[in-house]
Amino acid sequence: MLSTVVLAVTGIALLAMPHGQEPPAPARTAAPAAHAPTAPTPAASPLSAGKPAAGAAPSMSATSAPAAVESALPPHGEGAVGDGAIQKALEAAWPPDLPARDERELLAAGRDLLRADATGIGRVRWPHVFPAEALAPAFATxxxxxxxxxxxxxxxxxxxVVHLVWAGTDRGGTFTDGRISDWRFTRITTSKGASTWTPQPQT
Known part of the structure; x- marks a missing residue:
């Protein structure tokens, strides 16, 4: 009896509906957005729209730096006052995972390599990284x-890998900060047992 009443009510509702009109489809529930994975690797830069130095390492892509880094960065043009905030953001995004001695050695070499790449100063120290036919430096000292x-x-x-954030004035006189470059190293062990970090040529 109950099923008969239900069928009758449904039939009346369908007859009362204008011709050609279909009953509304049930609303769909939007699926939750997936979180895109992030992975470290800090030169078109997510911090800067400027171009990289000639021969500089490939920049981190927009997905390579965690959102926390970008949100914690000071505004462009802040000057040296904002450098400390950038350093803290990098360290928070990528906690240390190397022995302190190795980290110091790599940082010193990475800084010198970036300076040599951008300005030309000290390129003779790494002939395998900066051969004679390497591009001329694009930034003033x-x-x-x-x-x-x-x-x-x-x-x-x-x-x-050494991630560096840097600022510089190109040969045209344009100053841009927030540039990002990566320099990669391989530990080489000699026949005498000594080991050192050797920079890899840019590809």
Whole structure:
């Protein structure tokens, strides 16, 4: 009896509906957005729209730096006052994973390599990285500044990468900060048992 009443009510409702009109489809519930994974690797830069130095390492892509880094960064043009905030943001995003001695060695070499790449100063120290036919330096030696730098492991094995954020004035006189470059290293062990971090040529 109950089923008969239900069928009758449904039939009346369908007859009362204008011809050609279909009953509304049930609303769909939007699926929750997936969180995109982020992975470290800090030169088109997520911090700057400026171009990289000639021969500089490939920049971190927009997905390579965690959102926390970008949100914690000071505004462009802040000057040296904002460098400390950038350094803290990098360290918070990528906690240390190297022995302190290795980190110091890598940071010193990474800073010198970036300066050599951008300004040309000291390129003779790394002939395998800067061969004679390497591109001419694109940045003036004045107003070149490394804003922040960290050294971390680069995957498995004896590899490491130095992430650097820097500022500089190009040959046209345009100053841009927030540039990002990566320099990769491999630990080489000699026949006498000594080991050192050797920079890899840019590809």
């Amino acid at each position: 004045t107003r070149f500044r490394i804003q922040a730098a960290i050294a971390r492991r680069d995957g498995a094995g004896n590899r490491a």
